[in-house]
Amino acid sequence: MELTGAEILTRCLEDENVEYVFGYPGGAVLEIYDAIFRQDKFRHVLVRHEQAAVHAADAYSRSSNKVGVALVTSGPGATNAVTGIATAYMDSIPMVVISGQVNRPAIGLDAFQEVDMVGITRPCVKHNFLVKDVSQLADTIKKAFYIASTGRPGPVVVDIPKDVTQQKFKYSYPTSVQMRAYTPVQKGHPGQIKKAAQLLLDAKRPLIYVGGGVVMGNASDEVRELARLLGVPVTNTLMGLGAHPGKDPQNLGMLGMHGTFEANMTMQNCDVLLAVGARFDDRVISVPQHFLSSPKKIIHVDIDPSSIAKRVKVDVPIVGHVKDVLADLLNVLKQSDHKQADITPWWKQIDAWRAPNSLYFENSDTIIKPQYVVQKLCEITGGNAFVTSDVGQHQMFAAQYYQFPEPKRWINSGGLGTMGFGLPAAMGVKLAHPDADVCCITGEASIQMNIQELSTCKQYHVPVKVINLNNRYLGMVRQWQEFFYGNRYSESYMDALPDFVKLAEAYGHVGMRIEKPSDVEGALREALAMKDRLVFMDFITDQSENVFPMIQNGKGLTQMDLPPHMRNLQVAPPTPVSERDYGNLC
Amino acid sequence: MRHILSILLENEAGALSRVAGLFSARNYNIESLTVAPTEDKTLSRMTIVTTGSDDVIEQITKQLNKLIDVVKVIDLNEADHIERELMLIKVRATGKDREEMKRMAEIFRGHIIDVTEKTYTIEMTGPGHKLDAFIKAVDEALILETVRTGASGIGRGERILKV
Numbered sequence: 001m002e003l004t005g006a007e008i009l010t011r012c013l014e015d016e017n018v019e020y021v022f023g024y025p026g027g028a029v030l031e032i033y034d035a036i037f038r039q040d041k042f043r044h045v046l047v048r049h050e051q052a053a054v055h056a057a058d059a060y061s062r063s064s065n066k067v068g069v070a071l072v073t074s075g076p077g078a079t080n081a082v083t084g085i086a087t088a089y090m091d092s093i094p095m096v097v098i099s100g101q102v103n104r105p106a107i108g109l110d111a112f113q114e115v116d117m118v119g120i121t122r123p124c125v126k127h128n129f130l131v132k133d134v135s136q137l138a139d140t141i142k143k144a145f146y147i148a149s150t151g152r153p154g155p156v157v158v159d160i161p162k163d164v165t166q167q168k169f170k171y172s173y174p175t176s177v178q179m180r181a182y183t184p185v186q187k188g189h190p191g192q193i194k195k196a197a198q199l200l201l202d203a204k205r206p207l208i209y210v211g212g213g214v215v216m217g218n219a220s221d222e223v224r225e226l227a228r229l230l231g232v233p234v235t236n237t238l239m240g241l242g243a244h245p246g247k248d249p250q251n252l253g254m255l256g257m258h259g260t261f262e263a264n265m266t267m268q269n270c271d272v273l274l275a276v277g278a279r280f281d282d283r284v285i286s287v288p289q290h291f292l293s294s295p296k297k298i299i300h301v302d303i304d305p306s307s308i309a310k311r312v313k314v315d316v317p318i319v320g321h322v323k324d325v326l327a328d329l330l331n332v333l334k335q336s337d338h339k340q341a342d343i344t345p346w347w348k349q350i351d352a353w354r355a356p357n358s359l360y361f362e363n364s365d366t367i368i369k370p371q372y373v374v375q376k377l378c379e380i381t382g383g384n385a386f387v388t389s390d391v392g393q394h395q396m397f398a399a400q401y402y403q404f405p406e407p408k409r410w411i412n413s414g415g416l417g418t419m420g421f422g423l424p425a426a427m428g429v430k431l432a433h434p435d436a437d438v439c440c441i442t443g444e445a446s447i448q449m450n451i452q453e454l455s456t457c458k459q460y461h462v463p464v465k466v467i468n469l470n471n472r473y474l475g476m477v478r479q480w481q482e483f484f485y486g487n488r489y490s491e492s493y494m495d496a497l498p499d500f501v502k503l504a505e506a507y508g509h510v511g512m513r514i515e516k517p518s519d520v521e522g523a524l525r526e527a528l529a530m531k532d533r534l535v536f537m538d539f540i541t542d543q544s545e546n547v548f549p550m551i552q553n554g555k556g557l558t559q560m561d562l563p564p565h566m567r568n569l570q571v572a573p574p575t576p577v578s579e580r581d582y583g584n585l586c
Numbered sequence: 587m588r589h590i591l592s593i594l595l596e597n598e599a600g601a602l603s604r605v606a607g608l609f610s611a612r613n614y615n616i617e618s619l620t621v622a623p624t625e626d627k628t629l630s631r632m633t634i635v636t637t638g639s640d641d642v643i644e645q646i647t648k649q650l651n652k653l654i655d656v657v658k659v660i661d662l663n664e665a666d667h668i669e670r671e672l673m674l675i676k677v678r679a680t681g682k683d684r685e686e687m688k689r690m691a692e693i694f695r696g697h698i699i700d701v702t703e704k705t706y707t708i709e710m711t712g713p714g715h716k717l718d719a720f721i722k723a724v725d726e727a728l729i730l731e732t733v734r735t736g737a738s739g740i741g742r743g744e745r746i747l748k749v
């Protein structure tokens with residue numbers, strides 16, 4: 001029997017075991033929406049803006065082992081999706097985005113709602129396709145899922161002209177994919193792995209630096225085993241939070257621009273660095289020359305050769321899947337009769353760096369400190385909630401003060417830093433994990449970038465908890481203006497804020513305003529107890545709070561601005577002149 | 587340093603723009619780029635001449651390999667290779683210049699492939715520097731038009747780029 005292109009598409013999605021499609025209809029995808037209406041294998045979630053569909057699909061992927069799917073119409077639907085696609089691309093998140101396109105004969109004629117989606121998204125997708133004939137549709141969808149989820153994951157766009165969705169063809173879903181030009185490596189080179197083992201055993205000041213690749217590559221168990229076996233310290237990037245338990249004594253917390261003092265000092269001063277699924281981002285190592293000015297041997301495990309030696313030269317590159325490489329490395333280490341060097345002096349040093357507690361903050365009983373809210377949330381949920389966030393100070397406070405025991409619980413936009421990510425992301429996560437607590441830590445500015453999704457949450461009954469750390473400022477921008485622009489708060493004050501409580505209620509949810517520190521815990525408990533309601537908690541927080549530690553533009557890893565109680569400790573060797581300014585944008 | 591990269595890629599619509607887009611998005615130089623299908627109709631062969639430090643060339647190669655449509659990439663500079671470029675150049679050929687042009691074309695082993703009362707069109711192949719030399723050798727005022735293909739490159743002997 002022959003099916004229409006639209007029916008073939010829905011059948012493909014069924015055969016990929018897709019559970020949810022996040023989307024928004026329009027002319028070019030009406031045929032597809034009709035096929036969706038006539039099937040009952042997957043559910044469609046009608047968002048209120050296409051950007052949110054893509055973030056929801058992305059977060060669905062981030063929190064599970066599945067590939068999220070978004071569906072948008074041509075033209076404005078497609079362009080609205082682009083920010084979401086770029087967000088997923090920067091964080092290497094697998095996702096399939098299906099966009100409608102105008103009829104084939106109309107392509108290139110400036111037809112109504114025509115945009116060159118393949119052209120627009122080319123620089124921010126892992127790959128994209130324009131389906132030129134219905135006979136290629138099933139094959140293309142299969143490839144899209146395969147490419148998105150293998151190798152270094154990433155978003156794949158499939159652009160389907162409307163007349164292709166109306167064409168008929170026999171349906172059969174391919175069982176395998178053959179692509180001569182795309183063959184991701186899995187196993188690391190055994191010789192390199194031996195070298196790495198040797199270096200790690202001989203190291204006097206070792207460190208494991210864990211990134212998002214470990215989270216997405218499901219190699220958290222291997223990292224934990226390795227850390228235990230060698231007794232070495234572990235630090236993680238913003239994207240790696242949870243890959244190694246935040247509360248583990250061997251965990252030094254996040255490193256980088258807003259990382260802990262101990263993590264950055266350890267990173268700078270280690271003699272052997274094992275980097276796994278992390279990409280030496282500019283927010284992590286700052287100025288490469290400064291980072292390399294303390295000599296160290298670097299072992300870099302990454303599935304993408306282009307991540308290796310991109311910003312720093314490494315001594316032992318290992319291309320492969322983190323899970324395989326770490327499993328092999330563990331085997332080599334377990335079989336080795338080579339004695340491990342004594343690292344107790346190293347731990348002594350690290351403990352000394354740890355002692356002043358760079359995340360200490362002066363709590364107040366008159367004004368709510370944002371850090372305190374996150375701390376309490378972590379305590380009350382036992383670290384077991386899924387936490388999504390937006391972008392700004394609240395994101396950093398969430399990363400610093402919520403200690404994730406498990407990977408895939410911390411869902412944020414690190415690479416692109418997309419404000420507006422948090423709420424739609426929470427929606428995607430909650431649908432993937434209906435029984436879990438899902439909290440969106442946000443700011444009054446970020447939340448307004450996709451606040452319309454409160455309506456989607458109502459329609460599909462998605463009872464997430466919104467924790468709005470409301471400082472009436474574009475806080476992160478204000479912080480930079482305070483530090484670098486002489487307190488000239490140009491356009492960073494959010495005037496005329498809505499009454500978030502009434503707004504939440506208008507959308508059919510529960511709203512709470514919390515103004516006193518003594519009410520924080522009770523409010524959180526009360527909200528979390530309302531399992532089947534979306535609760536919007538508007539915490540009125542300290543306007544002048546800053547995120548510490550902080551590494552300023554062009555400064556080295558050890559040249560942190562420290563919190564007030566550590567100011568006397570300021571470590572600031574001179575920065576070597578940088579050859580290239582890697583920028584560091586707010 | 588100048589490098590010649592040889593690339594085998596799927597002969598698909600859009601493959602060229604993926605490569606060209608990569609170079610502009612990542613701020614890599616392109617001196618020239620040529621592309622055409624090979625004897626296997628499903629594959630195109632591209633030659634890109636680029637400049638950059640060894641680190642940059644390494645990144646370019648890795649980034650190219652990452653493109654789903656790219657089947658293979660080699661840096662021809664890593665071993666012996668041959669490089670050729672085709673130029674068509676139209677020159678003013680009147681009076682005493684007419685004979686002189688013909689002589690110059692012969693010296694450089696060019697062929698005159700179109701003749702009018704006032705012009706010659708000369709076809710010339712060779713490594714880029716030979717074509718440059720020809721352009722330098724003739725009186726600038728007499729050059730009416732030049733069109734160059736950019737370099738094509740191939741490894742010497744048994745060094746073969748194939749799937």
Ligand SMILES: Cc1cc2nc3c(=O)[nH]c(=O)nc-3n(C[C@H](O)[C@H](O)[C@H](O)COP(=O)(O)OP(=O)(O)OC[C@H]3O[C@@H](n4cnc5c(N)ncnc54)[C@H](O)[C@@H]3O)c2cc1C
Pocket residue numbers: 090091092151152153210211212213214216217236237238239240254255256257258259276277278279280281283284301302303304307320321322323391392395396413414415416417418476586
């Ligand atoms: C306001 C703000 C402040 C920030 N401050 C900080 C900060 O202080 N500290 C910080 O760390 N970040 C910070 N970031 C985030 C930063 O911009 C980067 O997104 C982040 O550091 C990158 O994390 P990563 O190195 O783990 O790489 P990811 O982007 O997670 O990349 C993963 C790497 O792993 C590889 N990989 C993927 N899958 C596999 C696999 N299966 N096997 C092997 N390798 C794999 C990929 O090829 C890639 O190289 C901040 C962001 C914002 C918006």
Ligand SMILES: Cc1ncc(C[n+]2csc(CCOP(=O)(O)OP(=O)(O)O)c2C)c(N)n1
Pocket residue numbers: 390391392393394395417418419420442443444445446447469471473474475476477586
């Ligand atoms: C879409 C987008 N626009 C602009 C920015 C730049 N930016 C980064 S943080 C920030 C302020 C965020 O304010 P808010 O959500 O209130 O969080 P806060 O920093 O106050 O906690 C801005 C404007 C961005 N990251 N994303």
Ligand SMILES: [Mg+2]
Pocket residue numbers: 392443444445469470471472473474475
């Ligand atoms: Mg704010």
